[in-house]
Amino acid sequence: MKFSLGKVDITPDKPIFMHGFGDRSHKSEGVLEPIYMKAALLQANQTLLIVTIDALGSDRSFIAGIKEALRERFGFAPDEVLINFSHTHHSVYLTGVDPELRKGGYSMGQSYWAENEQELDYAEDEAYFAFIRDELLRTVSSCFDSLCDGELQIARGTSDFAVSRRRPTPEGGVSWQPYYEADIDKDLFVLKLTDTAGSLKGIIYSYGCHTTAMGSDNYLISNDFAGTTSAVLEEAYPGSIAMFLQGCAGELKPLHSAEEDRFIACDAVRTGKAGAYLAKDVITVMEQGEFTKVNCRFRTELRDPLLYTEQTQASFYERMVEDPKYNDFYRNAALRTIDAMANGTIKERVPFYISVWQLDEETSLIAMEGEVSTEYSLLLKRIFGNGKMIVIGYTNGVFSYVPTRKMIGEGGYEAECNFFFGLRGPFVPEIEDIIVGQVAQALHRRA
Structure with a gap:
């Protein structure tokens, strides 16, 4: 196989209104660390592109615009591109230029939370979209020019970095508190890319955890703990690019932000320590993990079912x-x-991207749109996994939380906040059947 990687600084050059916390009241006040867009180009029988962006997420206007630009310039089909967001709450939520596909309700140029859509001007957002698009096209073009022969390897480790924020109550509900005993997906997958000389060029690590070590009182642009994690890895392995693939983290927060029965907002120092802790776990996998070669023979499928809400x-x-x-x-x-x-414009159903990538006969990547619960990762691996299945969320858009049937029955923030996103009410419990069924069909077709 052949591969190449690229990295570009996408830090806004002026104050912006950061998305992620509803109690923010003004624009950013500076930069704690740069934010990046990174790309990994993988070429075998098929050419695939993984893009990671240090942002809260995006709507379909952004995804459609980016993927169309990639199709026009390089011929990528929509199923051959994964765009994964770190979900940092200290950056922006991205939109494109198509207002029909825009989620609305937020602009990086706003100075407060608007009461209605008419108050918002998307000029800054559309200019930033054009910047991101052009930088990505330039980066991918450079990747095509610098393709090298090499090898893709995978190893699976574990990390206790994350903790659930859904503690069960005696009444059958949940409270927003650390739930240390929760069954969560602790898998830490590491993919490494080496050239024919054995030189390490790329580290793609995947783990599920909200990038919210810091809280809403932080007004400095940052990729939260993940920024430090990638920086530590790139320092530990000179000449490499480290890419964070955000997993299924809907209800997971950094353990470093938990103190007994409550969560705290970490300062920059504590957040840095959290990022270094996760980097240590990645390095442990890099140095002690049992890596196996991925015999790259790619097969891809992109599905787009509808998920329905209550009335x-x-x-x-x-x-x-x-x-x-x-x-x-x-x-x-x-x-x-x-x-x-x-x-009559309320949304009672929402399309939901599910990407299924088979990297070889044993290694698969399931990537879903939205803030997907860790329970889906556990469920899909239990039903379909073989120890080499990576399940991630926050991919090809971030529209809403995606809870399981159990979570919908329990209630709580992740199950009840759909109205933030223009949806009429909570999802119906049957969305779990839809999602699992779509993955099953895609895997069966790929077999």
Whole structure:
């Protein structure tokens, strides 16, 4: 096989309104560390592209625009490109130039959380999209020019870096507290790319955890712990590029941000220590893991089923607007939902990308859109996995949380906040059957 990697600094050159926390009240105040876009080009019987972006996520306007540009310039089909977001809450949420595919409700140019869409101007977002698109095209072109023969290897380790934030209550619900005993996916997969001389060129590591060691009081642009992790790896292995593939982390937070029965907002020093801790775990896999060669014979499929919501009534959101315990972010989202119900634009179903990549007969990568629960990673591996199945979320867009049937029954933030994203209500429990069924069909077709 042949491969190449690239990396580009995408740090905004002026203050922006960071997405990720609803109680932020003004634009960024500087840069803690640069944020990056990285690319890995893999070529065998098929040419595949993995892109990682240090951002909260994106809507379909961004994904469609980027993938169309890649198709026009290089001939990539939509299923041959994975765009994975680190989900840092200290960066931006990306959109493109197609307003019909835009999620709305946020602009990097805003100075406050708007009450309605008409208050938002997307000029800065569209300019940033053009910058990202052009830099990616330049980077991928450079990757094609610098392809080298080499080898892809995979190893599986574990890490206790993450902890669940859904502690069960006696009433059958959940509270936002550390739940140390939770069954979560602790797999830490490492893919390494070496040239024919044995020189290490790329480290692609995948683990599921919200990049929220720091809290909403941080107004410095950053990739949170993942920025430090990749920087430590690139320092430990000179000449390499380290890429973080965000896993299924819907309800997972860094263990370093947990103190007994509560979560805290880490400062920059503690966040750096957290990132170094995860880097140590990756290095352990690099040095002691049992790597096996991936006999690259690629097969890919992209599916796009619909996920459906409950028929929540407007009265539910009207009560929320009147409740003083909710901040402006919640109230404005509730008001937008009420208006959308009234004018008939409310969304009761949402398309959901599922990418299935078979790297060889044994090694597979399942990549899903949205903030996917760790329970899906465990479930899919239990049903279909063989120890070489990587399951990730936050890929090809981040629209909403994707809870399991159990989580929907329990309630809690991840199951109940769909109105933030223009959806009428929580998802119906049957979305679990849809997702598992779609993966099953794709794997069967790939067999």
